[in-house]
Amino acid sequence: MKKLIIFLIIISYPFQSISEELGVISLMYHRVGEGKYPSTNVSIEMFQQHLKAIEESGLKFIEPSKFKKHILEGKKFEQRHILLTVDDSFKSFYQNAWPLLKEKKIPFIIFVNTREINSNHPNYMTWDQIRELRDSGLVTIGGHSWSHEYFVDMKLDEVKKDIEKSHQDYLKELKFIPDLYAHTFGETSKDLINLIKKFNYKIIFGQHSGVISQNENIYYLPRFSLNENYGKPKRFKNILRSRAFNLKSYEPKTILLNSSNNPSNLKLTFNENVKGINCFDNSGGSWRNTKINFVSSSEIELIFDLPFKKRRGRVNCTLPAASGLIKWFGYQYSVIN
Known part of the structure; x- marks a missing residue:
């Protein structure tokens, strides 16, 4: 048993x-x-x-x-x-x-x-x-x-x-x-x-x-x-x-943000169940918990309510994994006026 x-x-x-x-x-x-x-x-x-x-x-x-x-x-x-x-x-x-x-x-x-x-x-x-x-x-x-x-x-x-x-x-x-x-x-x-x-x-x-x-x-x-x-x-x-992560894709593949597209939500699709994922971003100029919309157990949309400040916008997502490891995905936007 x-x-x-x-x-x-x-x-x-x-x-x-x-x-x-x-x-x-x-x-x-x-x-x-x-x-x-x-x-x-x-x-x-x-x-x-x-x-x-x-x-x-x-x-x-x-x-x-x-x-x-x-x-x-x-x-x-x-x-x-x-x-x-x-x-x-x-x-x-x-x-x-x-x-x-x-x-x-x-x-x-x-x-x-x-x-x-x-x-x-x-x-x-x-x-x-x-x-x-x-x-x-x-x-x-x-x-x-x-x-x-x-x-x-x-x-x-x-x-x-x-x-x-x-x-x-x-x-x-x-x-x-x-x-x-x-x-x-x-x-x-x-x-x-x-x-x-x-x-x-x-x-x-x-x-x-x-x-x-x-x-x-x-x-x-x-x-x-x-x-x-x-x-x-x-x-x-x-x-x-x-x-x-066992990442399949992310959309949009935007790197440069300006006044017309800042912020842009980020959709991540995985080849795995990511329930329990936590994400953080520095939109608005300070680190905060990112709002996550679960489209499915393997697809999420990161929602940014505030624009990222000039120079660098950052996003980090982590998830506990087997053997005490941490799955870690990061992304950086380059932000101009």
Whole structure:
């Protein structure tokens, strides 16, 4: 009788499916040990805590080349991995994080914007240091533009010239042009994505929370952005428990919001029962529970009563999953006036 009860619990559990994709947890860092920039910084102690927590979790780092191959071949990530990424090439990362990563032989992607490196800005790495990372065998260089400006506020022709400048720098200093890219500030639009794709970037990252799977847009992949607030131990441990939803589709596929479409409700369709899902958004300028209309047990509509404020509108949805994991979906709107 006891075995029968256990069997019935297992087959009725709505979150467990052997065929589901677990996904990749992509972490994003900027500065390490630069306390005067808390929104883009983690302390050295916090970074060390993160590495220890990952080790204790049993999760393994995936090499960027293996990750890229997996994504482009359309293979499911049947085991959870960590993909470590770094934006902007700040010197504090080189000084305070690189020695730890090198010692532990942890692979990562660094997305390099080139203007400040060219001008020998004191807060940025030098090209010699970038080459050192490249030659280590651990580090993959990604594109991140020349200026790192707010591209959603610029004309497409200006963005095109900006990226072309960065490519000239990559060729001169590194002898190659990267094929991975990260949107500056995580902000983008359909037109920007189409432009950037023309530069032969194969995979493009945003900076909105969520777990990478084959159900995501490979030109707008999520990453968990970590700083002194969002890198605290409790949240970081929850990030390490995250896994992908079995997402079928979402509509509309709007990224850029303006006065004519802000806000736009978001409809999510899953290949699973999502009763019990919780969503949060920052419409109106502060985080709040999102109103959810259940069209069915596997289809929901997120309803936003207030417009999102300028720059970034964010949505996060989570659902308890088997084995103590958390299914996590995130989305980011780029908001202009």
